Amino acid sequence: MSLRIALLGLLTAAGPSSGYDLTKLFESSISNAWQARHSQIYPELNKMAAEGLVTVEEAGPRGRKSYAITKEGSAELRAWMLDEQPERPHRSEGALRAFLLPTLEPHEAVALLREQAKTHAAKLAQLEGIRARRAESSAWRKPAFGRYALDLGIRQTRLMLDWAEETAAEIERSAGQD
Amino acid sequence: MSLRIALLGLLTAAGPSSGYDLTKLFESSISNAWQARHSQIYPELNKMAAEGLVTVEEAGPRGRKSYAITKEGSAELRAWMLDEQPERPHRSEGALRAFLLPTLEPHEAVALLREQAKTHAAKLAQLEGIRARRAESSAWRKPAFGRYALDLGIRQTRLMLDWAEETAAEIERSAGQD
DNA sequence: CGTTACATGTAATTAGTTACATGATTGT
DNA sequence: ACAATCATGTAACTAATTACATGTAACG
Numbered sequence: 001m002s003l004r005i006a007l008l009g010l011l012t013a014a015g016p017s018s019g020y021d022l023t024k025l026f027e028s029s030i031s032n033a034w035q036a037r038h039s040q041i042y043p044e045l046n047k048m049a050a051e052g053l054v055t056v057e058e059a060g061p062r063g064r065k066s067y068a069i070t071k072e073g074s075a076e077l078r079a080w081m082l083d084e085q086p087e088r089p090h091r092s093e094g095a096l097r098a099f100l101l102p103t104l105e106p107h108e109a110v111a112l113l114r115e116q117a118k119t120h121a122a123k124l125a126q127l128e129g130i131r132a133r134r135a136e137s138s139a140w141r142k143p144a145f146g147r148y149a150l151d152l153g154i155r156q157t158r159l160m161l162d163w164a165e166e167t168a169a170e171i172e173r174s175a176g177q178d
Numbered sequence: 179m180s181l182r183i184a185l186l187g188l189l190t191a192a193g194p195s196s197g198y199d200l201t202k203l204f205e206s207s208i209s210n211a212w213q214a215r216h217s218q219i220y221p222e223l224n225k226m227a228a229e230g231l232v233t234v235e236e237a238g239p240r241g242r243k244s245y246a247i248t249k250e251g252s253a254e255l256r257a258w259m260l261d262e263q264p265e266r267p268h269r270s271e272g273a274l275r276a277f278l279l280p281t282l283e284p285h286e287a288v289a290l291l292r293e294q295a296k297t298h299a300a301k302l303a304q305l306e307g308i309r310a311r312r313a314e315s316s317a318w319r320k321p322a323f324g325r326y327a328l329d330l331g332i333r334q335t336r337l338m339l340d341w342a343e344e345t346a347a348e349i350e351r352s353a354g355q356d
Numbered sequence: 357c358g359t360t361a362c363a364t365g366t367a368a369t370t371a372g373t374t375a376c377a378t379g380a381t382t383g384t
Numbered sequence: 385a386c387a388a389t390c391a392t393g394t395a396a397c398t399a400a401t402t403a404c405a406t407g408t409a410a411c412g
Contacts, residue, residue, distance in 0.1 A: 095212070240381065
């Protein structure tokens, strides 16, 4: 269901778009929140069109199909935002790795965490760059789109960075006592 | 692949266990990191046994099968921890909601965020309770198992709580200026 | 004329959820 | 006897990934 919601959200945020456009939007704007490949997006758009959540304006070069959200689509999106239960199953390879850290030798765990800290630092720099350069650059209909998710993404990345560094330091300290 | 890793990790952390035990461990200990139903766990254990990553000691009442990790299984787990690429696709309904916040009226968004803050506060209290009561209570072979993942979970939950409250306050402030 | 980007699809496979199905042991 | 818990499985379906397949328009 969430793919559908993400598509309806992008159509609201960016206005009428093709499947191709939406595929790129997944990569460029909400990849921290959700992602999908074109092979999943195209069939879903066709299903949604059949159900009346979006309309197709078949026009444009190369068989391009532009989709626009309908009243029904907006209602579905709104219902999801307001009604849906808060806590759905959540999977995180990062958290799984955290759980499994004690399967490694302390020096290996420390090296792994330091490596990950580097990756998170790079991602953090990238996200902060986006925040600095945002403003009117984006294609959103309201400037607020993307802002809250970006802020959340920056906080989460910083959290992972701090956690990795502090946990590495802690393991080093306790291993040194042996 | 991650289900397999999670199972190998639990068998390392808790020692030989049945599919039933592992199903409960998913619920009670690593639900923040990964979850799986028995209908996914049982077939996966059988596949892993066929591939030699675990051994079956068919014994115990009610057709209970106890699984133990093998050398090959440990090697697979270790390889995943050390070799695997860091950034795999990540989906988060929480982040998707954050992106979609501007589709709501400001007062609705504020109400939603405050509601979520409550949920996160409850979860935080629960996790901190677990941390306070831990020590020798758990079935882990090393006391460190669960500790790093629990710390990470607490940090992440606190982050969501803070983000929800601060974002609610911010939206309220900017909506008040209209 | 060739390459890159645009543009849409389907097929095969793997991962995960929900529902169905069955039976044994323990405790009251 | 009854209920709760232990214990394992399969079937049907939905979600997602990877690979296959095709063709058009724009740019140099």
